[in-house]
Amino acid sequence: MNLKETDLPGTGKKFEIETRSGEKLTITIYDDGRREVYHYGADNPEDSISKISLTDEEARYVSAIIGGVTYKPTPLENIEVALGDLIIEWYKLEPHYKAIGKTIGELRVRQRSSATIIAVVESNHSKHINPGPDLLLTAGALVVVIGERLHQQQIRQILLNGSA
Template sequence: MSIVRESDLIGIGKKYQIETEAGDNMVVVIHDDGKRELYRHENLENETHCVMTLSDEESRQVAGILGGLSYKPKALETIEVALDDLRIEWYKFEALDDEVNKTIGQLEVRQRTGVSIIAAIKAGDTVINPGPDYVIEAGVTLVIAGKAKNIKLLKEILL
Protein backbone atom coordinates (compact mmCIF):
# COMPACT_ATOMS: atom_id res chain seq x y z
CA MET A 1 0.00 0.00 0.00
CA SER A 2 1.29 3.45 -0.85
CA ILE A 3 1.91 6.17 1.71
CA VAL A 4 0.21 9.53 1.07
CA ARG A 5 1.01 12.70 2.98
CA GLU A 6 -1.22 15.74 2.52
CA SER A 7 -0.32 19.32 3.33
CA ASP A 8 -1.80 22.77 2.71
CA LEU A 9 0.09 25.23 0.55
CA ILE A 10 -1.27 28.57 1.72
CA GLY A 11 -2.28 30.76 -1.20
CA ILE A 12 -1.53 27.94 -3.67
CA GLY A 13 -3.62 24.84 -2.87
CA LYS A 14 -2.73 21.36 -1.58
CA LYS A 15 0.31 19.13 -1.87
CA TYR A 16 0.23 15.33 -1.82
CA GLN A 17 3.45 13.37 -1.36
CA ILE A 18 3.06 9.78 -2.52
CA GLU A 19 5.46 6.92 -1.87
CA THR A 20 4.45 3.86 -3.89
CA GLU A 21 4.92 0.19 -3.08
CA ALA A 22 7.60 0.11 -5.79
CA GLY A 23 9.55 2.78 -3.87
CA ASP A 24 8.82 5.65 -6.27
CA ASN A 25 8.21 9.10 -4.82
CA MET A 26 5.81 11.54 -6.43
CA VAL A 27 4.42 14.91 -5.47
CA VAL A 28 1.08 16.21 -6.77
CA VAL A 29 0.32 19.90 -6.30
CA ILE A 30 -3.32 20.91 -6.84
CA HIS A 31 -3.58 24.65 -7.33
CA ASP A 32 -6.66 26.58 -6.25
CA ASP A 33 -7.26 27.49 -9.93
CA GLY A 34 -7.57 23.76 -10.82
CA LYS A 35 -4.12 23.31 -12.38
CA ARG A 36 -2.19 20.21 -11.29
CA GLU A 37 1.56 19.70 -11.29
CA LEU A 38 3.22 16.29 -11.03
CA TYR A 39 6.74 16.02 -9.65
CA ARG A 40 9.08 13.06 -9.35
CA HIS A 41 11.33 13.05 -6.31
CA GLU A 42 14.80 11.65 -6.92
CA ASN A 43 16.05 10.09 -3.66
CA LEU A 44 19.68 9.94 -4.72
CA GLU A 45 19.88 13.62 -5.65
CA ASN A 46 17.25 14.77 -3.14
CA GLU A 47 15.68 16.89 -5.88
CA THR A 48 12.19 17.10 -7.34
CA HIS A 49 11.60 17.58 -11.07
CA CYS A 50 8.31 18.75 -12.59
CA VAL A 51 7.17 15.96 -14.87
CA MET A 52 4.00 17.58 -16.24
CA THR A 53 1.38 20.24 -15.70
CA LEU A 54 -2.30 19.43 -16.33
CA SER A 55 -5.46 21.51 -16.47
CA ASP A 56 -8.44 20.52 -14.33
CA GLU A 57 -10.15 18.79 -17.29
CA GLU A 58 -6.96 16.95 -18.29
CA SER A 59 -6.47 15.81 -14.70
CA ARG A 60 -9.97 14.34 -14.59
CA GLN A 61 -9.36 12.54 -17.89
CA VAL A 62 -6.12 11.05 -16.55
CA ALA A 63 -7.86 10.09 -13.29
CA GLY A 64 -10.52 8.22 -15.28
CA ILE A 65 -7.84 6.44 -17.28
CA LEU A 66 -5.85 5.48 -14.19
CA GLY A 67 -9.04 4.49 -12.38
CA GLY A 68 -9.99 2.10 -15.16
CA LEU A 69 -13.05 3.82 -16.61
CA SER A 70 -11.65 3.67 -20.16
CA TYR A 71 -9.87 0.33 -20.13
CA LYS A 72 -9.76 -2.49 -17.66
CA PRO A 73 -7.04 -5.12 -18.04
CA LYS A 74 -8.42 -8.61 -18.69
CA ALA A 75 -6.91 -9.83 -15.41
CA LEU A 76 -9.17 -7.39 -13.55
CA GLU A 77 -12.53 -8.47 -15.04
CA THR A 78 -14.04 -8.82 -11.55
CA ILE A 79 -12.28 -5.88 -9.91
CA GLU A 80 -14.04 -4.05 -7.14
CA VAL A 81 -13.13 -0.91 -5.26
CA ALA A 82 -14.37 -0.38 -1.72
CA LEU A 83 -14.80 3.10 -0.24
CA ASP A 84 -16.26 2.69 3.22
CA ASP A 85 -19.66 1.12 2.49
CA LEU A 86 -19.65 2.09 -1.21
CA ARG A 87 -18.40 -0.44 -3.77
CA ILE A 88 -17.61 0.12 -7.41
CA GLU A 89 -17.54 -2.96 -9.62
CA TRP A 90 -17.19 -3.76 -13.29
CA TYR A 91 -19.73 -6.24 -14.65
CA LYS A 92 -19.48 -7.55 -18.21
CA PHE A 93 -22.71 -8.70 -19.88
CA GLU A 94 -22.46 -11.87 -21.92
CA ALA A 95 -24.76 -12.99 -24.72
CA LEU A 96 -26.49 -15.49 -22.41
CA ASP A 97 -27.70 -12.93 -19.86
CA ASP A 98 -31.53 -12.70 -19.90
CA GLU A 99 -31.59 -8.95 -19.49
CA VAL A 100 -29.41 -8.13 -22.51
CA ASN A 101 -31.01 -5.73 -25.03
CA LYS A 102 -33.20 -4.05 -22.43
CA THR A 103 -32.81 -0.44 -21.32
CA ILE A 104 -31.71 0.64 -17.87
CA GLY A 105 -35.21 2.10 -17.43
CA GLN A 106 -36.94 -1.16 -18.41
CA LEU A 107 -34.83 -3.02 -15.84
CA GLU A 108 -35.58 -0.37 -13.17
CA VAL A 109 -32.03 -0.83 -11.89
CA ARG A 110 -31.97 1.96 -9.32
CA GLN A 111 -35.57 1.45 -8.13
CA ARG A 112 -35.20 -2.33 -7.70
CA THR A 113 -31.65 -2.46 -6.33
CA GLY A 114 -30.47 0.99 -5.23
CA VAL A 115 -27.41 0.56 -7.48
CA SER A 116 -26.24 3.28 -9.86
CA ILE A 117 -24.72 2.56 -13.26
CA ILE A 118 -21.98 5.16 -13.53
CA ALA A 119 -20.49 4.12 -16.87
CA ALA A 120 -21.00 1.73 -19.77
CA ILE A 121 -18.01 0.59 -21.84
CA LYS A 122 -18.18 -1.26 -25.16
CA ALA A 123 -15.52 -1.57 -27.85
CA GLY A 124 -13.52 1.35 -26.48
CA ASP A 125 -16.54 3.67 -26.33
CA THR A 126 -17.34 4.90 -22.83
CA VAL A 127 -20.68 6.43 -21.86
CA ILE A 128 -20.48 8.19 -18.51
CA ASN A 129 -23.69 8.10 -16.44
CA PRO A 130 -25.87 6.34 -19.03
CA GLY A 131 -29.53 7.34 -18.79
CA PRO A 132 -32.69 5.21 -18.58
CA ASP A 133 -32.84 4.88 -22.39
CA TYR A 134 -29.39 3.26 -22.60
CA VAL A 135 -29.72 -0.26 -24.08
CA ILE A 136 -27.60 -2.90 -22.36
CA GLU A 137 -26.15 -5.08 -25.12
CA ALA A 138 -23.99 -8.22 -25.10
CA GLY A 139 -20.33 -7.38 -24.56
CA VAL A 140 -20.94 -4.14 -22.65
CA THR A 141 -19.15 -3.68 -19.34
CA LEU A 142 -21.10 -1.71 -16.77
CA VAL A 143 -19.37 0.20 -13.99
CA ILE A 144 -21.80 -0.04 -11.08
CA ALA A 145 -21.75 1.64 -7.69
CA GLY A 146 -23.63 0.78 -4.53
CA LYS A 147 -23.53 -1.21 -1.32
CA ALA A 148 -22.27 -4.80 -1.60
CA LYS A 149 -25.71 -6.28 -0.81
CA ASN A 150 -27.36 -4.09 -3.48
CA ILE A 151 -24.79 -5.04 -6.12
CA LYS A 152 -25.35 -8.71 -5.25
CA LEU A 153 -29.11 -8.17 -5.72
CA LEU A 154 -28.52 -6.58 -9.13
CA LYS A 155 -26.38 -9.53 -10.23
CA GLU A 156 -29.09 -11.96 -9.06
CA ILE A 157 -31.74 -10.09 -11.03
CA LEU A 158 -29.60 -9.99 -14.15
CA LEU A 159 -28.63 -13.63 -13.98
Protein backbone atom coordinates in the same frame (compact mmCIF):
# COMPACT_ATOMS: atom_id res chain seq x y z
CA MET B 1 -1.56 -21.96 -29.00
CA ASN B 2 0.58 -24.73 -30.46
CA LEU B 3 3.44 -26.36 -28.57
CA LYS B 4 6.17 -28.53 -30.04
CA GLU B 5 8.75 -30.26 -27.84
CA THR B 6 12.02 -31.63 -29.23
CA ASP B 7 14.72 -33.63 -27.41
CA LEU B 8 18.25 -32.47 -28.18
CA PRO B 9 20.34 -35.56 -27.22
CA GLY B 10 23.42 -34.59 -25.23
CA THR B 11 22.36 -30.93 -25.28
CA GLY B 12 18.92 -30.47 -23.68
CA LYS B 13 15.40 -29.83 -24.88
CA LYS B 14 13.76 -27.31 -27.22
CA PHE B 15 10.21 -25.97 -26.95
CA GLU B 16 8.50 -24.07 -29.76
CA ILE B 17 5.33 -22.15 -28.98
CA GLU B 18 3.11 -20.46 -31.55
CA THR B 19 0.78 -17.91 -29.98
CA ARG B 20 -2.76 -17.02 -31.04
CA SER B 21 -1.38 -13.85 -32.58
CA GLY B 22 0.90 -15.92 -34.85
CA GLU B 23 4.13 -15.05 -33.08
CA LYS B 24 6.59 -17.81 -32.23
CA LEU B 25 8.70 -18.31 -29.13
CA THR B 26 11.49 -20.88 -29.00
CA ILE B 27 12.98 -21.85 -25.65
CA THR B 28 16.06 -24.07 -25.48
CA ILE B 29 16.96 -25.53 -22.09
CA TYR B 30 20.53 -26.79 -22.01
CA ASP B 31 21.70 -29.59 -19.72
CA ASP B 32 24.02 -27.12 -17.93
CA GLY B 33 20.96 -25.04 -16.88
CA ARG B 34 21.26 -22.20 -19.39
CA ARG B 35 18.19 -21.09 -21.30
CA GLU B 36 17.97 -19.31 -24.62
CA VAL B 37 14.73 -17.64 -25.60
CA TYR B 38 14.09 -16.55 -29.20
CA HIS B 39 11.14 -14.45 -30.35
CA TYR B 40 9.89 -14.56 -33.94
CA GLY B 41 7.29 -12.20 -35.43
CA ALA B 42 4.14 -13.36 -37.20
CA ASP B 43 5.24 -11.71 -40.45
CA ASN B 44 8.57 -13.59 -40.68
CA PRO B 45 8.65 -16.81 -38.62
CA GLU B 46 12.18 -17.70 -39.79
CA ASP B 47 14.16 -14.69 -38.52
CA SER B 48 14.25 -14.04 -34.80
CA ILE B 49 13.35 -10.56 -33.62
CA SER B 50 15.15 -10.96 -30.32
CA LYS B 51 17.15 -13.40 -28.20
CA ILE B 52 17.90 -13.56 -24.49
CA SER B 53 20.14 -15.95 -22.56
CA LEU B 54 19.34 -16.74 -18.94
CA THR B 55 21.06 -18.67 -16.19
CA ASP B 56 19.08 -21.37 -14.38
CA GLU B 57 18.40 -19.01 -11.46
CA GLU B 58 17.31 -16.15 -13.76
CA ALA B 59 15.05 -18.46 -15.76
CA ARG B 60 13.32 -19.72 -12.61
CA TYR B 61 12.76 -16.15 -11.42
CA VAL B 62 11.33 -15.07 -14.80
CA SER B 63 9.17 -18.19 -14.81
CA ALA B 64 7.72 -17.26 -11.41
CA ILE B 65 6.90 -13.77 -12.67
CA ILE B 66 5.24 -14.98 -15.88
CA GLY B 67 3.45 -17.79 -14.05
CA GLY B 68 1.84 -15.33 -11.63
CA VAL B 69 3.68 -16.44 -8.48
CA THR B 70 4.87 -12.91 -7.63
CA TYR B 71 1.82 -11.02 -8.97
CA LYS B 72 -1.55 -12.25 -10.18
CA PRO B 73 -3.35 -9.72 -12.37
CA THR B 74 -6.99 -9.05 -11.62
CA PRO B 75 -9.23 -8.81 -14.68
CA LEU B 76 -10.97 -5.45 -14.82
CA GLU B 77 -14.43 -6.96 -14.46
CA ASN B 78 -13.46 -8.59 -11.12
CA ILE B 79 -11.94 -5.56 -9.40
CA GLU B 80 -13.73 -4.14 -6.36
CA VAL B 81 -12.88 -0.73 -4.99
CA ALA B 82 -14.12 -0.13 -1.45
CA LEU B 83 -15.32 3.38 -0.58
CA GLY B 84 -16.59 3.01 2.97
CA ASP B 85 -19.62 0.75 2.53
CA LEU B 86 -19.80 1.56 -1.18
CA ILE B 87 -18.25 -0.79 -3.69
CA ILE B 88 -17.58 -0.24 -7.39
CA GLU B 89 -17.84 -3.43 -9.43
CA TRP B 90 -17.50 -4.21 -13.11
CA TYR B 91 -19.88 -6.71 -14.75
CA LYS B 92 -19.25 -8.07 -18.22
CA LEU B 93 -22.55 -8.85 -19.95
CA GLU B 94 -22.16 -12.40 -21.22
CA PRO B 95 -24.38 -13.46 -24.17
CA HIS B 96 -26.77 -15.45 -21.93
CA TYR B 97 -27.55 -12.53 -19.57
CA LYS B 98 -31.27 -11.64 -19.64
CA ALA B 99 -30.54 -7.89 -19.31
CA ILE B 100 -29.18 -7.84 -22.87
CA GLY B 101 -31.52 -6.03 -25.24
CA LYS B 102 -33.18 -4.12 -22.40
CA THR B 103 -32.66 -0.52 -21.33
CA ILE B 104 -31.50 0.53 -17.88
CA GLY B 105 -34.96 2.05 -17.37
CA GLU B 106 -36.77 -1.17 -18.34
CA LEU B 107 -34.69 -3.08 -15.79
CA ARG B 108 -35.51 -0.45 -13.11
CA VAL B 109 -32.00 -0.90 -11.71
CA ARG B 110 -32.10 1.88 -9.10
CA GLN B 111 -35.61 1.10 -7.91
CA ARG B 112 -34.96 -2.65 -7.58
CA SER B 113 -31.41 -2.64 -6.20
CA SER B 114 -30.54 0.87 -4.96
CA ALA B 115 -27.33 0.50 -7.02
CA THR B 116 -26.36 2.99 -9.70
CA ILE B 117 -24.84 2.24 -13.09
CA ILE B 118 -22.12 4.88 -13.38
CA ALA B 119 -20.70 3.84 -16.76
CA VAL B 120 -21.10 1.34 -19.60
CA VAL B 121 -18.24 0.48 -21.93
CA GLU B 122 -19.40 -1.24 -25.11
CA SER B 123 -17.44 -4.08 -26.70
CA ASN B 124 -16.44 -1.62 -29.47
CA HIS B 125 -14.91 0.55 -26.65
CA SER B 126 -17.48 3.36 -26.88
CA LYS B 127 -18.14 4.77 -23.41
CA HIS B 128 -21.34 5.97 -21.76
CA ILE B 129 -20.54 7.91 -18.58
CA ASN B 130 -23.50 8.31 -16.21
CA PRO B 131 -25.86 6.61 -18.68
CA GLY B 132 -29.54 7.49 -18.69
CA PRO B 133 -32.51 5.12 -18.53
CA ASP B 134 -32.73 4.86 -22.33
CA LEU B 135 -29.33 3.16 -22.75
CA LEU B 136 -29.75 -0.29 -24.29
CA LEU B 137 -27.51 -2.97 -22.75
CA THR B 138 -25.62 -5.13 -25.26
CA ALA B 139 -23.67 -8.39 -25.12
CA GLY B 140 -20.01 -7.93 -24.23
CA ALA B 141 -20.55 -4.54 -22.59
CA LEU B 142 -18.81 -3.78 -19.31
CA VAL B 143 -21.26 -2.29 -16.78
CA VAL B 144 -19.70 -0.27 -13.94
CA VAL B 145 -21.91 -0.15 -10.84
CA ILE B 146 -21.67 1.58 -7.46
CA GLY B 147 -23.58 0.37 -4.42
CA GLU B 148 -23.29 -1.49 -1.14
CA ARG B 149 -22.56 -5.23 -1.11
CA LEU B 150 -26.26 -6.18 -0.90
CA HIS B 151 -27.03 -3.81 -3.79
CA GLN B 152 -24.26 -5.43 -5.85
CA GLN B 153 -25.78 -8.87 -5.24
CA GLN B 154 -29.17 -7.56 -6.36
CA ILE B 155 -27.87 -5.91 -9.52
CA ARG B 156 -25.91 -9.04 -10.40
CA GLN B 157 -29.24 -10.92 -10.35
CA ILE B 158 -30.96 -8.21 -12.38
CA LEU B 159 -28.28 -8.34 -15.07
CA LEU B 160 -28.19 -12.14 -15.12
CA ASN B 161 -31.91 -12.92 -14.82
CA GLY B 162 -33.58 -9.67 -15.81
CA SER B 163 -35.05 -9.46 -12.29
CA ALA B 164 -33.86 -9.12 -8.68
